[in-house]
Amino acid sequence: MLYSLIELAARLQREKKLPPISYKPKSINWIIDLGGDEPYLKGPFKKGEYRSVEAPFRLRQGKVTKENVKPYLLADDARYVLGIPESPEKADEAELMHTGYVRLIEEAYAKTKMKELEKVLGFLHSPMKNSFHEQISAKDIVTFQADEESLIFEKPEIQKFWAEYLANDLLSDDECDCSVCGNRSAYVRYLPNPVQLFGQSCQLTSFNSASFESMGKTQTNNVPICFRCATLVVDTLNYLIREEQHHTLLYMSDRSMLRSQMAVYWIEGRFIEEGGISFQIDEKVFASPIEQWLFDEETNKRTPPPELKQLEELLALPKTGREQALHLDQSFFHMAVLSANKARLVIREWIHTSISQLLVHLERYTAALRIVQPSGEIGHLLPLTALIRAVDMSPGLVRQCLRMIYQGALPPTELLPLALQRFRLPKVLNDVKETWRYHALASLLKLALTYGKEEANMMESLNIHYLQPSYICGRLLAVLEEIQQRASGYRIGSTIVDRFYGAVSTAPASTFGPLLRLSTTAHLPKVSVELSCLLEEIMKQLDEAGGFPTILSLRQQAEFALGFYHQRAEFRNRRQNNQKNEAGEKQ
Numbered sequence: 001m002l003y004s005l006i007e008l009a010a011r012l013q014r015e016k017k018l019p020p021i022s023y024k025p026k027s028i029n030w031i032i033d034l035g036g037d038e039p040y041l042k043g044p045f046k047k048g049e050y051r052s053v054e055a056p057f058r059l060r061q062g063k064v065t066k067e068n069v070k071p072y073l074l075a076d077d078a079r080y081v082l083g084i085p086e087s088p089e090k091a092d093e094a095e096l097m098h099t100g101y102v103r104l105i106e107e108a109y110a111k112t113k114m115k116e117l118e119k120v121l122g123f124l125h126s127p128m129k130n131s132f133h134e135q136i137s138a139k140d141i142v143t144f145q146a147d148e149e150s151l152i153f154e155k156p157e158i159q160k161f162w163a164e165y166l167a168n169d170l171l172s173d174d175e176c177d178c179s180v181c182g183n184r185s186a187y188v189r190y191l192p193n194p195v196q197l198f199g200q201s202c203q204l205t206s207f208n209s210a211s212f213e214s215m216g217k218t219q220t221n222n223v224p225i226c227f228r229c230a231t232l233v234v235d236t237l238n239y240l241i242r243e244e245q246h247h248t249l250l251y252m253s254d255r256s257m258l259r260s261q262m263a264v265y266w267i268e269g270r271f272i273e274e275g276g277i278s279f280q281i282d283e284k285v286f287a288s289p290i291e292q293w294l295f296d297e298e299t300n301k302r303t304p305p306p307e308l309k310q311l312e313e314l315l316a317l318p319k320t321g322r323e324q325a326l327h328l329d330q331s332f333f334h335m336a337v338l339s340a341n342k343a344r345l346v347i348r349e350w351i352h353t354s355i356s357q358l359l360v361h362l363e364r365y366t367a368a369l370r371i372v373q374p375s376g377e378i379g380h381l382l383p384l385t386a387l388i389r390a391v392d393m394s395p396g397l398v399r400q401c402l403r404m405i406y407q408g409a410l411p412p413t414e415l416l417p418l419a420l421q422r423f424r425l426p427k428v429l430n431d432v433k434e435t436w437r438y439h440a441l442a443s444l445l446k447l448a449l450t451y452g453k454e455e456a457n458m459m460e461s462l463n464i465h466y467l468q469p470s471y472i473c474g475r476l477l478a479v480l481e482e483i484q485q486r487a488s489g490y491r492i493g494s495t496i497v498d499r500f501y502g503a504v505s506t507a508p509a510s511t512f513g514p515l516l517r518l519s520t521t522a523h524l525p526k527v528s529v530e531l532s533c534l535l536e537e538i539m540k541q542l543d544e545a546g547g548f549p550t551i552l553s554l555r556q557q558a559e560f561a562l563g564f565y566h567q568r569a570e571f572r573n574r575r576q577n578n579q580k581n582e583a584g585e586k587q
Contacts, residue, residue: 001350002180002233004334008266009232018239019054020159021231022166022192025242026055026075028151029140032132034119035147041132044140055143055153056162059193059201064093069100073108073162074120074153075143076101078136082129086138094138107165112157116146166192167227176224180233187224193234195345197241197338198252198260202345204234240264241338245283248290250337250398251388258341259395261348263290263402265335267355286333286358289365289405290384315363331355335406337399349399351406361408368451371443372461372566374435376573379460382443390440391418404451411448416554419444423561424505426498442565445558462566469545470556473508474563476538477501480519482571483531487523505560509548 012018019025028050030043053075060070071080078084083098085091102124109117123129123144136142144152152158171186178185194201205223240246246264253259265287332354339346353361372379384405388398400412423441428434450456459466462475481497496515504511524532542548552560 001334001336001347001352002229004268004352005233005236006180006229007268008334009236012236012239018235021163021228021235022057023054023159023162023235024057024193024238026053026057026141028053028055028075028143030078030132030136030142031145031151032123032142033145034116034123035145039123039128041135042145044135053151053154056158057193058166059191064096066096069096071097071101071104073104073158073165075141075151077138078140078142079138081142082132082136084133084136084138104165108158108161111161111164114152114155114157116144116152116155119146120144120152163231166231170230171227178226178229179223180225180229183226185226188227188230191225191230191234192227193231193238194343195234195237195241195338197262197340197345198257200257200340201343202340203343204230204345237264237338240266248287248385250290250385251393251395258339258346260339261395261398262338263287263335264338265333268332268334286355286362287335288383289362289381290402315359315366333358333406335402337402339395348395349402351402353406357408358406361406364408364452364456365405365447367456368447368453369443370460371439371446372569374439374442374565374569374572375576376569376571379439379443382440386436386440387444390437391415391422391444393418411451415444416448416558419448420554420557420561424502426501429497429501430495438565442562445561449555449558449562459562459566462570466563467541467545468556468559469542469547469549470508470552470559471563472538472542472545473504473512473548473552474560474565475567476512476535476542476563477504477515477560478564478567478571479531479535479538480515481568483519483523483527483535486528486531487526501564505557505564506552507550508552508560509550512548 009018027045027047028043029045030041031045031050033040033042055075056073058070058072060068062068079086079094080097080101083094085094102121105117105120105124108114109121146152153162170188170190170192172189174186175184176187177183178187191204194203196202205225241262241264246266248263248265250261250263251259265283267283267286332352335349335351336347337349339348366381370379370381384398384401387393387401393401397412397414397418400409401415403409404411419441422428422437423445428438428441446456446459450459455466463471477497477500481495484495485492496518500511500515504515519535524535549556
C-alpha cells in the first residue's frame with residue numbers, strides 16, 4: 001500500500017495537485033507586504049476571505065524550550081513571527097519562539113541568497129515590527145510578501161530549502177534499506193508530519209510494546225523509512241483525506257473514535273480507447289457503491305449519487321467487449337479503509353484490483369443488492385454507508401463487505417441473521433421515518449440470498465412465479481395486512497404485522513390458521529373481489545408447494561421477508577397510481 005501511495009504521489013506531483021514536500025493547507029490572517037518603500041500590513045483575513053495557500057509545515061509538540069523550538073518557515077503565528085506573547089507571563093516563551101524563527105530565516109538566506117529573505121530579515125531586525133503588535137493577536141497566522149505574484153514561501157527556492165532543511169534535521173547517522181522503496185539511505189529519526197484523520201494527528205508507524213521492538217530497536221529504528229517516502233506517503237494520504245473525490249466517510253461513531261472509518265481511493269492508469277481516444281472516469285464512479293446519499297431539497301428525499309448512472313453504464317462493458325479496447329486490465333483501483341486510534345493510524349483494509357475484474361465484481365454485487373423501493377417504484381442502488389447504519393455494522397463486518405463488493409468474496413455469514421433481527425422489529429416495519437432502514441434491510445436480505453445467482457435479477461421486485469413456500473407465506477401475510485387495512489379504511493393503529501410478524505415468519509403452520517379465520521370472517525367481506533381472488537390464488541400456490549412449513553430456517557425466513565416486502569411494495573405502488581389517476585380526473 002505504501003509503495004502504491006509513492007507511485008500516486010509521483011503522478012500528483014506531475015499534475016501539480018500535491019503540495020510541495022512538508023507543505024499543508026493553511027489560512028493566512030495577516031500579510032506583511034515588503035514590496036514598497038515601507039512595510040505595509042494587509043488584513044485581517046478571516047477564514048475563506050484570502051485564497052487557499054499551502055505553507056511550510058512540520059510536526060512540533062511538547063513544551064517550547066531552547067532545544068525544542070520548531071518554527072514554520074515564513075508562515076507561522078505571531079508568537080514566532082513577531083514575538084507577540086499570549087500574555088505578559090509568557091513573554092519569555094514568545095521571545096524564545098521569535099529567536100528561533102529569525103534564526104531559521106537567517107539560515108534560509110545563507111543557503112539561498114534570496115533578496116526577498118534579505119528584506120524579511122531587515123524588517124525583523126528593525127523597530128518597525130513593533131508597530132504591528134497592537135493589531136495582531138498572538139495566534140494569528142502571519143507571513144510575508146515581496147511582490148504581487150506570490151507569497152515568499154510559495155517560491156521554488158524556498159520549497160527546495162525547506163525539504164532539505166527538514167531532511168538534514170530528521171535524518172539519522174545510520175543507513176538502512178527503506179522499508180517502503182527499498183533504497184539504501186539514511187532514515188528519519190522520527191516522522192516529520194502526521195496523518196490528519198477525524199481531527200486526530202496519527203503517526204504512520206508507532207510501537208508501544210516491547211514485543212514489537214526487535215533486537216531492542218524502537219520506532220523508526222525498527223521500521224526504517226527514508227525522508228522522501230516518509231513525507232510523500234503522509235502528504236499523499238492527507239491529500240486523499242482532504243479531497244472530496246478521493247474519500248468517503250463510511251461510519252462515524254460518537255462513542256468510540258476507533259469505530260469511525262473512512263475509505264480513500266484512487267485509480268492507477270488511464271483508459272485509452274482504440275484510435276487514441278481518451279476515456280477517463282472519475283474515482284467517484286467506482287466508489288459510488290459505498291458513497292453516501294445526496295439530499296434533494298425539492299423532493300425532500302435522499303437520492304443516490306449521480307455517479308451510479310455512470311457506473312451502471314460501465315458495468316455493461318464486459319458484455320460488449322469494449323473493455324479490451326479500453327485496456328481496463330491495465331488500470332487498477334486502490335482503496336484503503338482508515339481509522340484513528342488516538343495518535344496511531346489504523347489500516348483496516350487494503351484493496352488492489354484491476355478495473356476489468358472490478359467491473360465483474362461490482363456487476364455481481366449491484367445485481368444482488370438492487371430491490372424495488374418500499375413505495376413500489378423502481379429500486380436504486382443503496383450505498384454501503386446506508387447499509388452500515390441500517391444494521392450498525394462492526395468494523396470487521398464492514399471490511400468483509402468491502403471485500404465482497406470489490407474483490408468478489410462471498411457475503412459475510414453474519415449478515416443474514418443480523419439483517420433479519422432488525423427487519424422484524426415493528427418500528428422498522430411500520431414507522432414512516434424508518435423507511436430508509438426498511439429498504440436497506442430488504443436489500444441486505446436479497447444480497448445474502450441471491451449474490452452470484454441467477455435469481456438476483458428475478459427477485460428485484462414481486463415474482464409471482466417464485467414458488468418457494470416461505471416466499472409465498474410472506475406474500476400471504478402482506479395480503480392479509482392489506483385486507484385488514486382496506487376493511488378499516490387505512491385507519492387502524494396496530495395491524496397483524498405489528499403483533500404477529502415474528503411468530504408467523506418463524507412458525508407459519510401454527511400461526512397462519514387463526515389469522516386466516518380472522519381475515520375471512522371479519523375483514524374479507526368488507527373489501528373488493530380483487531383481494532379475495534388474490535388470496536385464493538396465493539392459497540392455491542401454497543397448497544401446490546406443499547402447504548405451510550412448520551419451522552423456517554434463517555434462509556427461509558429471509559425468503560419470507562422478501563415475499564412480504566415485494567407484495568407490500570406492489571400494493572403501495574397500486575395505491576399511489578390510483579391516487580394519481582383520481583387526482584387527474586378531478587382536474
